[in-house]
Structure formats: C-alpha cells, structure tokens
Amino acid sequence: NFGSLRSASALKMAAARRLIEERAPGLEVDGEMHGDAALDEAIRSRFYPDCKLRGQANLLVMPNLDAANIAFNLIKAISGDGITVGPILLGAAKPVHILTPTATVRRLVNMTALAVVDANHLRS
Numbered sequence: 602n603f604g605s606l607r608s609a610s611a612l613k614m615a616a617a618r619r620l621i622e623e624r625a626p627g628l629e630v631d632g633e634m635h636g637d638a639a640l641d642e643a644i645r646s647r648f649y650p651d652c653k654l655r656g657q658a659n660l661l662v663m664p665n666l667d668a669a670n671i672a673f674n675l676i677k678a679i680s681g682d683g684i685t686v687g688p689i690l691l692g693a694a695k696p697v698h699i700l701t702p703t704a705t706v707r708r709l710v711n712m713t714a715l716a717v718v719d720a721n722h723l724r725s
Contacts, residue, residue: 610664617662629653636661636672674701686711696720 614633621630631654638645639658663669677685688699696719698712
C-alpha cells in the first residue's frame with residue numbers, strides 16, 4: 602500500500618503527492634506506485650484496492666530527471682500514434698521546457714503552447 606516503502610525516492614513521491622493535493626485539490630491523484638499499476642487499472646485494482654484513480658493515469662510524477670526521461674521515452678516509443686506532451690520541467694524561475702532531437706512538429710507546437718501558457722501565468 603501507499604507509504605509502506607521508506608526509501609528516499611518513495612518519501613519524495615509521497616511529499617509530491619501531498620503538495621499536489623494542497624495546490625490542486627480537485628485533481629484525481631494517488632500515492633507512489635509502479636508504472637505498470639499507474640497505467641493499468643486491472644493491476645491497480647488488484648494490488649491497490651483503495652486507489653482513487655480510474656482508467657489510465659494521464660500524468661506521471663517522477664522522483665528525478667533520469668527516471669522521468671526513461672519513462673517518457675519508453676511511453677513515447679510504445680504509444681504508437683498517441684500524442685505525448687513533454688517532458689515538462691517544473692520549478693524553474695522562468696518557463697522552460699525540453700525538446701529532444703526526436704521531437705515531432707506536433708510536440709514542438711504542444712510544448713510551445715505550454716510555454717506560452719506558463720509565461721502568461723507568470724505575468725498575471
């Protein structure tokens with residue numbers, strides 16, 4: 602169950618969850634879990650019966666940049682024609698996002714739109 606692991610990574614993810622719940626209480630979020638459980642409701646129902654999430658997660662929060670990069674590229678590779686947005690870098694003083702050499706025109710447009718929204722949010 603959530604919170605049963607006491608590793609530095611698990612503690613960081615639990616803290617991230619609390620922060621998300623404080624700042625955006627309307628979002629459907631749940632605790633630290635493995636990627637397969639986040640993306641597969643059948644696995645999640647079996648191992649986390651009290652989990653609030655339904656369907657596939659559409660946002661994955663990672664403990665560090667390396668984990669995020671690996672997960673993003675794996676999901677991008679197996680998603681077929683699915684649209685991926687990211688990677689999204691949060692916490693910087695100014696809007697900044699990362700584009701990889703394999704970024705499609707669609708991803709470039711999506712990330713540009715995200716940067717514009719971030720910049721406008723900073724102005725207000």
